[in-house]
Amino acid sequence: MAKRKVKGNPNATITMPIVNPGAAGIDIGSRSHFVCVSQDNVKEFKSFTSGLHEIAEHLLYYEIKTIALESTGFYWQQLFVLLQSYGFEVILVNARHVKNVKGHKTDVVDSKWLQLLHSIGLLSNSFQPDFFTKELRQYVRHRKSLIETGSMYIAKMNKSLVLMNIQLKTVLRDLTGESGLKVIEAIVKGVRDPDVLEPLVGKRVKASRQDIKDALNGDWRGEHLFELSQNYSFYQFTREKIKETDNR
Missing domain, CATH: 1.10.287 (Helix Hairpins)
Structure with missing residues:
Protein backbone atom coordinates (compact mmCIF):
# COMPACT_ATOMS: atom_id res chain seq x y z
CA MET A 1 0.00 0.00 0.00
CA ALA A 2 1.17 3.54 -0.75
CA LYS A 3 0.67 6.30 1.77
CA ARG A 4 0.37 10.03 1.14
CA LYS A 5 0.14 12.75 3.80
CA VAL A 6 -2.92 14.98 3.78
CA LYS A 7 -2.15 18.64 3.26
CA GLY A 8 -2.96 20.71 6.35
CA ASN A 9 -3.05 17.67 8.62
CA PRO A 10 0.43 16.16 9.12
CA ASN A 11 -0.95 13.31 11.24
CA ALA A 12 -3.38 12.09 8.59
CA THR A 13 -2.49 9.92 5.60
CA ILE A 14 -4.29 8.49 2.58
CA THR A 15 -3.67 4.82 1.86
CA MET A 16 -3.85 3.69 -1.76
CA PRO A 17 -3.45 0.18 -3.21
CA ILE A 18 -0.37 -0.63 -5.29
CA VAL A 19 -1.47 -1.38 -8.84
CA ASN A 20 1.97 -1.61 -10.44
CA PRO A 21 4.47 -3.34 -8.15
CA GLY A 22 8.02 -2.88 -9.34
CA ALA A 23 7.29 0.57 -10.77
CA ALA A 24 9.91 3.29 -11.18
CA GLY A 25 9.76 6.96 -12.07
CA ILE A 26 12.44 8.89 -13.94
CA ASP A 27 12.71 12.67 -14.05
CA ILE A 28 14.38 13.58 -17.35
CA GLY A 29 16.96 16.35 -17.66
CA SER A 30 19.42 17.58 -20.26
CA ARG A 31 22.50 16.80 -18.14
CA SER A 32 21.27 14.03 -15.86
CA HIS A 33 18.27 11.84 -15.04
CA PHE A 34 16.90 11.10 -11.57
CA VAL A 35 15.69 7.53 -11.09
CA CYS A 36 13.30 6.63 -8.28
CA VAL A 37 12.73 2.91 -7.62
CA SER A 38 11.00 3.52 -4.28
CA GLN A 39 10.09 6.54 -2.18
CA ASP A 40 13.33 6.22 -0.21
CA ASN A 41 15.62 5.33 -3.13
CA VAL A 42 16.45 8.01 -5.70
CA LYS A 43 19.70 8.09 -7.66
CA GLU A 44 21.11 10.52 -10.20
CA PHE A 45 22.69 9.32 -13.47
CA LYS A 46 24.50 11.29 -16.17
CA SER A 47 22.73 11.58 -19.51
CA PHE A 48 25.71 10.15 -21.43
CA THR A 49 25.15 6.86 -23.26
CA SER A 50 27.10 5.04 -20.56
CA GLY A 51 24.83 6.63 -17.97
CA LEU A 52 21.73 5.38 -19.78
CA HIS A 53 23.03 1.81 -19.64
CA GLU A 54 23.80 2.30 -15.95
CA ILE A 55 20.16 3.29 -15.43
CA ALA A 56 19.00 0.09 -17.12
CA GLU A 57 21.35 -2.04 -14.99
CA HIS A 58 20.19 -0.19 -11.86
CA LEU A 59 16.56 -0.93 -12.69
CA LEU A 60 17.31 -4.59 -13.39
CA TYR A 61 19.07 -4.87 -10.03
CA TYR A 62 15.94 -3.66 -8.22
CA GLU A 63 13.72 -5.92 -10.36
CA ILE A 64 11.78 -3.02 -11.83
CA LYS A 65 9.17 -4.07 -14.38
CA THR A 66 7.54 -0.85 -15.52
CA ILE A 67 8.89 2.70 -15.77
CA ALA A 68 7.28 6.12 -16.17
CA LEU A 69 9.18 8.85 -18.02
CA GLU A 70 8.18 12.49 -18.20
CA SER A 71 8.18 13.82 -21.77
CA THR A 72 10.64 16.67 -21.27
CA GLY A 73 11.63 18.18 -24.62
CA PHE A 74 13.39 15.54 -26.71
CA TYR A 75 15.80 14.38 -23.99
CA TRP A 76 13.66 11.34 -23.14
CA GLN A 77 13.86 9.70 -26.55
CA GLN A 78 17.19 7.86 -26.31
CA LEU A 79 16.47 6.57 -22.80
CA PHE A 80 12.97 5.48 -23.85
CA VAL A 81 14.31 3.37 -26.73
CA LEU A 82 17.18 1.93 -24.69
CA LEU A 83 14.94 0.86 -21.79
CA GLN A 84 12.58 -0.84 -24.23
CA SER A 85 15.54 -2.73 -25.71
CA TYR A 86 16.27 -4.05 -22.19
CA GLY A 87 12.74 -5.45 -22.03
CA PHE A 88 11.15 -2.92 -19.67
CA GLU A 89 7.62 -1.66 -20.05
CA VAL A 90 8.06 2.09 -20.53
CA ILE A 91 5.27 4.65 -20.51
CA LEU A 92 5.66 8.24 -21.59
CA VAL A 93 3.74 10.75 -19.51
CA ASN A 94 2.70 14.26 -20.49
CA ALA A 95 4.41 16.68 -18.09
CA ARG A 96 1.19 18.69 -17.67
CA HIS A 97 -0.60 15.60 -16.37
CA VAL A 98 1.81 14.94 -13.51
CA LYS A 99 2.17 18.35 -11.90
CA ASN A 100 3.05 17.94 -8.27
CA VAL A 101 1.39 19.66 -5.35
CA LYS A 102 2.40 23.25 -4.72
CA GLY A 103 5.76 23.78 -3.11
CA HIS A 104 9.47 23.70 -3.90
CA LYS A 105 10.05 21.46 -6.92
CA THR A 106 13.27 19.49 -7.32
CA ASP A 107 14.36 16.67 -9.63
CA VAL A 108 14.29 14.27 -6.69
CA VAL A 109 10.76 15.28 -5.71
CA ASP A 110 9.55 14.98 -9.31
CA SER A 111 10.99 11.49 -9.74
CA LYS A 112 9.40 10.35 -6.47
CA TRP A 113 6.07 11.82 -7.53
CA LEU A 114 6.24 9.97 -10.85
CA GLN A 115 7.08 6.70 -9.10
CA LEU A 116 4.21 7.12 -6.64
CA LEU A 117 1.62 7.94 -9.30
CA HIS A 118 2.79 5.08 -11.50
CA SER A 119 2.80 2.54 -8.68
CA ILE A 120 -0.85 3.30 -7.84
CA GLY A 121 -1.91 3.27 -11.48
CA LEU A 122 -2.76 6.94 -11.97
CA LEU A 123 -0.61 7.53 -15.06
CA SER A 124 -1.71 7.01 -18.65
CA ASN A 125 0.66 6.34 -21.52
CA SER A 126 0.99 8.99 -24.22
CA PHE A 127 0.47 7.83 -27.80
CA GLN A 128 3.64 6.53 -29.42
CA PRO A 129 3.60 6.03 -33.21
CA ASP A 130 5.29 3.03 -34.82
Whole structure:
Protein backbone atom coordinates (compact mmCIF):
# COMPACT_ATOMS: atom_id res chain seq x y z
CA MET A 1 0.00 0.00 0.00
CA ALA A 2 1.17 3.54 -0.75
CA LYS A 3 0.67 6.30 1.77
CA ARG A 4 0.37 10.03 1.14
CA LYS A 5 0.14 12.75 3.80
CA VAL A 6 -2.92 14.98 3.78
CA LYS A 7 -2.15 18.64 3.26
CA GLY A 8 -2.96 20.71 6.35
CA ASN A 9 -3.05 17.67 8.62
CA PRO A 10 0.43 16.16 9.12
CA ASN A 11 -0.95 13.31 11.24
CA ALA A 12 -3.38 12.09 8.59
CA THR A 13 -2.49 9.92 5.60
CA ILE A 14 -4.29 8.49 2.58
CA THR A 15 -3.67 4.82 1.86
CA MET A 16 -3.85 3.69 -1.76
CA PRO A 17 -3.45 0.18 -3.21
CA ILE A 18 -0.37 -0.63 -5.29
CA VAL A 19 -1.47 -1.38 -8.84
CA ASN A 20 1.97 -1.61 -10.44
CA PRO A 21 4.47 -3.34 -8.15
CA GLY A 22 8.02 -2.88 -9.34
CA ALA A 23 7.29 0.57 -10.77
CA ALA A 24 9.91 3.29 -11.18
CA GLY A 25 9.76 6.96 -12.07
CA ILE A 26 12.44 8.89 -13.94
CA ASP A 27 12.71 12.67 -14.05
CA ILE A 28 14.38 13.58 -17.35
CA GLY A 29 16.96 16.35 -17.66
CA SER A 30 19.42 17.58 -20.26
CA ARG A 31 22.50 16.80 -18.14
CA SER A 32 21.27 14.03 -15.86
CA HIS A 33 18.27 11.84 -15.04
CA PHE A 34 16.90 11.10 -11.57
CA VAL A 35 15.69 7.53 -11.09
CA CYS A 36 13.30 6.63 -8.28
CA VAL A 37 12.73 2.91 -7.62
CA SER A 38 11.00 3.52 -4.28
CA GLN A 39 10.09 6.54 -2.18
CA ASP A 40 13.33 6.22 -0.21
CA ASN A 41 15.62 5.33 -3.13
CA VAL A 42 16.45 8.01 -5.70
CA LYS A 43 19.70 8.09 -7.66
CA GLU A 44 21.11 10.52 -10.20
CA PHE A 45 22.69 9.32 -13.47
CA LYS A 46 24.50 11.29 -16.17
CA SER A 47 22.73 11.58 -19.51
CA PHE A 48 25.71 10.15 -21.43
CA THR A 49 25.15 6.86 -23.26
CA SER A 50 27.10 5.04 -20.56
CA GLY A 51 24.83 6.63 -17.97
CA LEU A 52 21.73 5.38 -19.78
CA HIS A 53 23.03 1.81 -19.64
CA GLU A 54 23.80 2.30 -15.95
CA ILE A 55 20.16 3.29 -15.43
CA ALA A 56 19.00 0.09 -17.12
CA GLU A 57 21.35 -2.04 -14.99
CA HIS A 58 20.19 -0.19 -11.86
CA LEU A 59 16.56 -0.93 -12.69
CA LEU A 60 17.31 -4.59 -13.39
CA TYR A 61 19.07 -4.87 -10.03
CA TYR A 62 15.94 -3.66 -8.22
CA GLU A 63 13.72 -5.92 -10.36
CA ILE A 64 11.78 -3.02 -11.83
CA LYS A 65 9.17 -4.07 -14.38
CA THR A 66 7.54 -0.85 -15.52
CA ILE A 67 8.89 2.70 -15.77
CA ALA A 68 7.28 6.12 -16.17
CA LEU A 69 9.18 8.85 -18.02
CA GLU A 70 8.18 12.49 -18.20
CA SER A 71 8.18 13.82 -21.77
CA THR A 72 10.64 16.67 -21.27
CA GLY A 73 11.63 18.18 -24.62
CA PHE A 74 13.39 15.54 -26.71
CA TYR A 75 15.80 14.38 -23.99
CA TRP A 76 13.66 11.34 -23.14
CA GLN A 77 13.86 9.70 -26.55
CA GLN A 78 17.19 7.86 -26.31
CA LEU A 79 16.47 6.57 -22.80
CA PHE A 80 12.97 5.48 -23.85
CA VAL A 81 14.31 3.37 -26.73
CA LEU A 82 17.18 1.93 -24.69
CA LEU A 83 14.94 0.86 -21.79
CA GLN A 84 12.58 -0.84 -24.23
CA SER A 85 15.54 -2.73 -25.71
CA TYR A 86 16.27 -4.05 -22.19
CA GLY A 87 12.74 -5.45 -22.03
CA PHE A 88 11.15 -2.92 -19.67
CA GLU A 89 7.62 -1.66 -20.05
CA VAL A 90 8.06 2.09 -20.53
CA ILE A 91 5.27 4.65 -20.51
CA LEU A 92 5.66 8.24 -21.59
CA VAL A 93 3.74 10.75 -19.51
CA ASN A 94 2.70 14.26 -20.49
CA ALA A 95 4.41 16.68 -18.09
CA ARG A 96 1.19 18.69 -17.67
CA HIS A 97 -0.60 15.60 -16.37
CA VAL A 98 1.81 14.94 -13.51
CA LYS A 99 2.17 18.35 -11.90
CA ASN A 100 3.05 17.94 -8.27
CA VAL A 101 1.39 19.66 -5.35
CA LYS A 102 2.40 23.25 -4.72
CA GLY A 103 5.76 23.78 -3.11
CA HIS A 104 9.47 23.70 -3.90
CA LYS A 105 10.05 21.46 -6.92
CA THR A 106 13.27 19.49 -7.32
CA ASP A 107 14.36 16.67 -9.63
CA VAL A 108 14.29 14.27 -6.69
CA VAL A 109 10.76 15.28 -5.71
CA ASP A 110 9.55 14.98 -9.31
CA SER A 111 10.99 11.49 -9.74
CA LYS A 112 9.40 10.35 -6.47
CA TRP A 113 6.07 11.82 -7.53
CA LEU A 114 6.24 9.97 -10.85
CA GLN A 115 7.08 6.70 -9.10
CA LEU A 116 4.21 7.12 -6.64
CA LEU A 117 1.62 7.94 -9.30
CA HIS A 118 2.79 5.08 -11.50
CA SER A 119 2.80 2.54 -8.68
CA ILE A 120 -0.85 3.30 -7.84
CA GLY A 121 -1.91 3.27 -11.48
CA LEU A 122 -2.76 6.94 -11.97
CA LEU A 123 -0.61 7.53 -15.06
CA SER A 124 -1.71 7.01 -18.65
CA ASN A 125 0.66 6.34 -21.52
CA SER A 126 0.99 8.99 -24.22
CA PHE A 127 0.47 7.83 -27.80
CA GLN A 128 3.64 6.53 -29.42
CA PRO A 129 3.60 6.03 -33.21
CA ASP A 130 5.29 3.03 -34.82
CA PHE A 131 8.90 3.18 -36.03
CA PHE A 132 8.01 3.97 -39.66
CA THR A 133 5.75 6.85 -38.62
CA LYS A 134 8.42 8.25 -36.28
CA GLU A 135 11.01 8.13 -39.05
CA LEU A 136 8.70 9.76 -41.59
CA ARG A 137 7.67 12.44 -39.10
CA GLN A 138 11.32 13.31 -38.45
CA TYR A 139 11.98 13.77 -42.18
CA VAL A 140 8.84 15.89 -42.58
CA ARG A 141 9.83 18.12 -39.68
CA HIS A 142 13.34 18.49 -41.05
CA ARG A 143 11.97 19.38 -44.49
CA LYS A 144 9.67 21.98 -42.96
CA SER A 145 12.65 23.49 -41.15
CA LEU A 146 14.59 23.70 -44.42
CA ILE A 147 11.67 25.43 -46.15
CA GLU A 148 11.45 27.97 -43.32
CA THR A 149 15.20 28.58 -43.57
CA GLY A 150 14.90 29.06 -47.33
CA SER A 151 12.08 31.57 -46.80
CA MET A 152 14.35 33.57 -44.51
CA TYR A 153 16.98 33.82 -47.25
CA ILE A 154 14.34 34.84 -49.81
CA ALA A 155 13.39 37.75 -47.55
CA LYS A 156 17.05 38.70 -47.16
CA MET A 157 17.58 38.64 -50.94
CA ASN A 158 14.57 40.89 -51.47
CA LYS A 159 15.87 43.29 -48.82
CA SER A 160 19.24 43.56 -50.58
CA LEU A 161 17.50 44.26 -53.89
CA VAL A 162 15.20 46.90 -52.39
CA LEU A 163 18.15 48.64 -50.70
CA MET A 164 19.64 49.02 -54.19
CA ASN A 165 16.21 50.12 -55.49
CA ILE A 166 15.92 47.04 -57.67
CA GLN A 167 12.14 46.65 -57.55
CA LEU A 168 12.00 43.11 -58.89
CA LYS A 169 9.23 42.16 -56.44
CA THR A 170 6.92 44.80 -57.93
CA VAL A 171 6.92 43.15 -61.37
CA LEU A 172 7.24 39.50 -60.32
CA ARG A 173 4.78 37.68 -58.10
CA ASP A 174 7.39 35.17 -56.94
CA LEU A 175 10.99 36.23 -56.43
CA THR A 176 12.13 32.60 -56.53
CA GLY A 177 10.17 31.62 -59.62
CA GLU A 178 12.00 30.80 -62.85
CA SER A 179 12.30 34.44 -63.97
CA GLY A 180 13.27 35.78 -60.55
CA LEU A 181 16.04 33.26 -60.01
CA LYS A 182 17.44 33.85 -63.51
CA VAL A 183 17.65 37.59 -62.86
CA ILE A 184 19.20 37.18 -59.40
CA GLU A 185 21.73 34.66 -60.68
CA ALA A 186 22.73 37.05 -63.48
CA ILE A 187 23.12 39.93 -61.01
CA VAL A 188 25.26 37.73 -58.76
CA LYS A 189 27.44 36.89 -61.78
CA GLY A 190 27.99 40.59 -62.49
CA VAL A 191 25.27 41.65 -64.94
CA ARG A 192 24.01 45.19 -64.25
CA ASP A 193 22.51 46.35 -67.57
CA PRO A 194 18.66 46.39 -67.48
CA ASP A 195 18.62 45.72 -71.24
CA VAL A 196 20.46 42.45 -70.58
CA LEU A 197 18.47 41.52 -67.47
CA GLU A 198 15.02 42.25 -68.93
CA PRO A 199 14.97 39.36 -71.47
CA LEU A 200 15.55 36.92 -68.60
CA VAL A 201 12.03 37.68 -67.39
CA GLY A 202 9.51 35.35 -69.02
CA LYS A 203 7.00 36.64 -71.58
CA ARG A 204 4.09 35.47 -69.44
CA VAL A 205 4.82 38.13 -66.81
CA LYS A 206 1.98 40.68 -66.92
CA ALA A 207 4.13 43.76 -66.29
CA SER A 208 5.18 45.71 -69.38
CA ARG A 209 8.70 45.23 -70.68
CA GLN A 210 9.45 48.89 -69.94
CA ASP A 211 8.30 48.52 -66.32
CA ILE A 212 10.53 45.47 -66.00
CA LYS A 213 13.52 47.44 -67.30
CA ASP A 214 12.76 50.31 -64.94
CA ALA A 215 12.46 47.88 -62.02
CA LEU A 216 15.92 46.51 -62.83
CA ASN A 217 17.62 49.90 -62.96
CA GLY A 218 19.04 50.68 -59.52
CA ASP A 219 21.93 51.87 -57.39
CA TRP A 220 24.39 48.98 -57.38
CA ARG A 221 26.13 48.94 -53.99
CA GLY A 222 29.00 46.58 -53.21
CA GLU A 223 27.89 45.69 -49.68
CA HIS A 224 24.34 44.87 -50.80
CA LEU A 225 25.56 42.88 -53.79
CA PHE A 226 27.77 40.88 -51.44
CA GLU A 227 24.82 40.13 -49.15
CA LEU A 228 22.67 39.21 -52.14
CA SER A 229 25.32 36.80 -53.39
CA GLN A 230 25.71 35.19 -49.98
CA ASN A 231 21.98 34.77 -49.39
CA TYR A 232 21.45 33.45 -52.92
CA SER A 233 24.08 30.77 -52.24
CA PHE A 234 22.45 29.89 -48.91
CA TYR A 235 19.03 29.67 -50.58
CA GLN A 236 20.36 27.35 -53.29
CA PHE A 237 21.99 25.22 -50.61
CA THR A 238 18.67 24.78 -48.78
CA ARG A 239 16.98 23.83 -52.08
CA GLU A 240 19.57 21.10 -52.60
CA LYS A 241 19.03 19.82 -49.07
CA ILE A 242 15.26 19.74 -49.60
CA LYS A 243 15.79 17.61 -52.71
CA GLU A 244 18.07 15.26 -50.75
CA THR A 245 15.42 14.97 -48.05
CA ASP A 246 12.72 14.21 -50.63
CA ASN A 247 14.85 11.36 -51.98
CA ARG A 248 15.18 9.63 -48.60
